Amino acid sequence: MAGLARYLLLRALLIIPTVLILYTLVFVIMRVIPGDPVQAALGTRYVPPEQLELLRERHGLNDPLYVQYFEYLAGVVRFDFGESLVIEGRKIADDIKDRFPATLELTIASFIVSVGIGMATGILAAVRRGSKLDTAMRVYSIVAYTLFIPWLGSILIMIFSLWLGLLPTHGRLDPRISLEHKTGLYVLDAILTQNWVALKDALAHLVLPALTLGIVLSGAYTRLVRANLSEALVSDFVRAYRARGVRERRILLHALRNSLIPVVTMMGLQMAILLGGAVLTETTFSWPGMGSYLLEKVEARDYTAVQGVVVFFSFMVGLISLIVDAIYALIDPRIRY
């Protein structure tokens, strides 16, 4: 275990240079692209030149580049990603605090949907390999994988919201409902505060975005589970089990466990990507998460916000990769620490 601990510590330390490289890149890109960030954020609104100068001063844009670089870095260490260029006095860290739980909630829900559907369809396809069902599942995986999220989202909204009137079209909660925000994860908040009206509504709001994203992501799992399980089902140990008269269901369970390793790896990677915010899903459902936030900030030319979010993402991706590596190291003894 000491080896594992050392390995994990090393991996954790590797996050630092990763974040630093990414931050440096973003910092440089933000400053070499043409145009004045303050003027761009203001648009054509008239502001006298002397006041423009004051705004640049206030945002530290007149400081030498190295000062800007290290001051920001010092802030990042304290989880301070600077202040918005467009919304004066608004801290980027506060925005992340508000937006990240929405992304986390959607990630968890769509993760459950995608893994659920992906595993079920993959197992079915592998067990009935070569049958019509297998073909159907393979077609499903390709179709699901290539679906365009806004299109699928709109179709689901049309069916479940506009035609059947069962689910809301967008957002996280009916604005008429009050909910005390403890964690920012609305489903969890509703349970914690025993606000059952809010729980029902939050779940109803979660269904369509989670389903949309989940279906699209499930395609990859279907293929992966099918391929690995098919391979496991014809392996020597399965033949040995069969020869000993072990029941098929039990054999399947063993084979499945064996084929899960690459699936778990993919789960981790996918989670890392999802935590960066599912831009298309969030936009389609007006889901106030990190993806839609980044898009809004790019559109508003809020340079400091974009910079902050990218640095935050790099942290998240680093963290999730670390966890994936840890899982991988735990389950695959061939990994050397």
Added chain:
Amino acid sequence: MRSRSAQSKTLIGVAIIVIVILAAAAFMMRGGEETQTTTTQTTPQTQATRTTEAPGAAKEETQATTTTPAQTPEETQTQAPSERVVVVGTTDKITELDPANAYDFFTWEVLSNVMAGLVTYDPDTGEIVGDLATEWKAEENGKVWIFKLRTDAKFADGTPCTAKDVVRSIERVMQIQGDPSWLVTEFVDKVEAVDDYTVKFTLKQPTGYFLSVVATVPYFPVHPNYPQDKIVADATWGGCGPYMIKEWVRDQKLVLVPNPYYYGEKPKNDKVIIRFFSDANSMRLALENGEIDVAWRTLTPQDITNLQQKGYNVVEVPGLFIRYVVVKTDAGPTSDKLVRQALAAAIDRQEIAIRVFKGTVEPLYSMVPAGMWSHVDVFKTKYGDGNIELAKQLLAQAGYSEDNKLKVELWYTPTHYGDTEDELAAVLKEQWERTGMIEVEIKSSEWAQYVKQLGDGQFMLSLLGWYPDYLDPDNYLTPFLKSTANSWTGTGYANPTVDDLLTKAQVATDQAEREKYYIQVQEILAEDVPFIPLVQGKLYIVTQPDFKGLKVSPLMFLIYSSLEP
């Protein structure tokens, strides 16, 4: 090597740990109620405040909670059954809920509903009428303005709103020097409270349209909780207008309830909820699903047509937004007045309105929009619309021919004004090239770069838009035509006669006299052509079929108090 069952247990264990860690991280990041932007007011008397480092005087009186003490457990989950609630959808965003720095259309609309100014616009007549001020007078030819305030105005927590609050708030704007502060600092030299209910402004120079300026948001008195030296982006203390902010979740919802101490007519609803959408499509679907009552800015022209066909109530609002071409007057071929006139003559605005904007805009023939006093269709009178023959004559006089074509560059920015911009540039090129004597090269650059190039005077011809800061012809003429104020446009236009007329119009207090000057300025504009007006925007509001009480102020702000669910 461990057994497979041990491996799977480890797997499950690690997966659970990951989820728990992430949930815990989210929980810790929220940091309880202290760092939330979700703010709620408990009762009017004990106004809750956002608690994020409330600086200076901003001491919270109660912790932010999500319910009012008077509410029953049932009410904490949904609104009371008899409540008249209106849900308004928008794709706009709120920037800062602070008049010291807010400088965008939608935030000004919200602030106009939760705050009140000394004067305001009558939504029916469009004239300036008293709001917090009951009477006012100009002295020393418009250099000194004295306002008498009403004595019954109060903030949402019952604190009286006096002359001291007006002075403190305006001084705060001057001290903070936020984006719109020039609306105060360019005009006001000194503001003082003569007594509890009298405010005296001493201006830097006499200003005839000062009342229009005073009607803008930076002049609104704010609650004493607003710190004197700092912008508070998520402030919910408000002012003494018809509403107070009950709940604010950035980019998700803003809940307004009537200010119980408001001196004016009581709102026709009990609650207004603003819902924020990431795009027009989700807003349209929410309207169709009955989740919102009103779809405000901005649905697409296609959505508006479809919704109208489905029986939704579509209301057209005359817009104050204008689009125009900036023409460089101090260098290159466009420094020749004949060339500029030819370009103006060849443009067919009707065609632009229909082909590019699908009829959602009106042709515009002056920089002052139609419907505003002093507006004259100067370009129509002088050049007509799409007058190719006149354009050819003018070009010939300037020395151009079909063999010796005028070569011009037209610049646009691809995303800032929406998807139609490249088409607008293409149609303009087509119209100019119809003369057979002009060759147009279209160029574009991204907004940040575009603005810089514009100010540096790098464009021969460029497309731009304008939304007014205050409702007066001055705001459509001075920033463009006065040589000391128009450097940002890069036109290089300077005409001492125009400068003189604009100064006279600024100083004069008599509207008839000012109108005379502005008409003269518009005539010179059509003669000199440093700008070519193109179209004037219209806005659309779509509501549920049976919805009533839609009222828009002359500044195009939705008046929430008249909305009837």
